[in-house]
Amino acid sequence: MTLPSVIVACLALIFTVASFWWLQARKGKLKLYPVTTFSGAATNHTFVLRVPIILYNTGAIPRVVTGMRLRWQGDQTQVFECHSFRKTIQATEIDQDDYAHPYVVPGRSVITKHAHFIAEGFGRYLSSEPSIFLLEITVDASTSWKVLDTVTLHTEIMNETSYVSYTNNSGLWPDGAESEGRQHREKLAEMRARAARLNH
Numbered sequence: 415m416t417l418p419s420v421i422v423a424c425l426a427l428i429f430t431v432a433s434f435w436w437l438q439a440r441k442g443k444l445k446l447y448p449v450t451t452f453s454g455a456a457t458n459h460t461f462v463l464r465v466p467i468i469l470y471n472t473g474a475i476p477r478v479v480t481g482m483r484l485r486w487q488g489d490q491t492q493v494f495e496c497h498s499f500r501k502t503i504q505a506t507e508i509d510q511d512d513y514a515h516p517y518v519v520p521g522r523s524v525i526t527k528h529a530h531f532i533a534e535g536f537g538r539y540l541s542s543e544p545s546i547f548l549l550e551i552t553v554d555a556s557t558s559w560k561v562l563d564t565v566t567l568h569t570e571i572m573n574e575t576s577y578v579s580y581t582n583n584s585g586l587w588p589d590g591a592e593s594e595g596r597q598h599r600e601k602l603a604e605m606r607a608r609a610a611r612l613n614h
Contacts, residue, residue, distance in 0.1 A: 442473020444519060446549060446563040453505040453579040456572040458602050458609075461536035463494060464577075465565065466503050467549070468526045471519040480516040481552040484531050484565060488539060494531035494547070503528055505577040537602045542592070545569040573598040 446469060453464040463484070471477050484494035501509040511528070519525045539545070545567050550559040568582050573594040581587065 441475055442471055442477070442521070444477055444479070444551070444553065444562060445470040445472060446565075447524075448582075449565055449567065450582050451503055451579060452567050452582070453503055453577055454567075454569070454572055455575055455577045456537055456540060456569070456598065456602070457575045458537040458606055459534065461494075461533050462577070463531045463567070464500055464503060464505070465529055465531065465567070466526055467529045468524060469519050470524045471521055474521040476521055477519045478516050478554050479519060479551055480554070481559070482514070482527075482529055483550050483559070484533075484547040485550055486536070486539065487546045487548060487564070492533060492536060492539065494533040494536075496529050497532045498530045500528040500530050503579060505579045538606060540569055540572065540599050540602070542570050542596065571595040 446467070449465055451466065455462050465484070467482065469479070482496040486492040486494070496514045498513050499511045501511045514529075517525065517527065547565045547567065549562045549565050551562050552559055566582070568580065568584070571580055571587060571591040571594070572578070573591075
């Protein structure tokens with residue numbers, strides 16, 4: 415066998431092995447898509463958010479997401495735990511799909527989970543600015559939390575203590591959305607001040 419033939423055969427073998435690895439055995443990364451809509455209820459005590467978590471697995475082999483939570487960037491101690499998964503983003507309380515559990519993101523596939531997050535006492539952090547959260551996950555056999563990406567939610571327009579859906583697209587906000595959000599924050603502040611006076 416001549417040297418050129420050997421080189422061609424080796425290159426063909428390398429290409430075959432590399433193609434197999436790329437198509438069948440490559441471990442990829444999980445990519446988070448931007449959040450355009452969310453639901454939530456804003457009170458001084460329990461604060462809930464329903465967020466569509468859309469993950470894309472860039473690799474060939476499945477990845478298993480074993481845990482998810484949101485950590486507010488304004489205060490690293492403020493964590494929203496994922497309590498359950500819901501069927502849709504529509505703001506109802508009777509559409510629970512299941513409690514939070516590990517789920518598979520197949521290779522080169524997209525999975526959407528309408529995650530229901532809960533935190534205590536977040537109402538005092540509401541302001542006229544959007545809230546920026548870190549989406550932290552645990553993946554596969556690892557028990558260590560890692561930051562996947564940031565999630566920006568326009569919580570400044572939240573204006574109800576009951577479950578309501580909101581859009582992150584300001585072009586779709588109804589007239590007075592920001593004003594109603596400000597009035598709601600003022601009501602929550604008054605309630606906190608009243609409660610503080612009663613406790614002293």
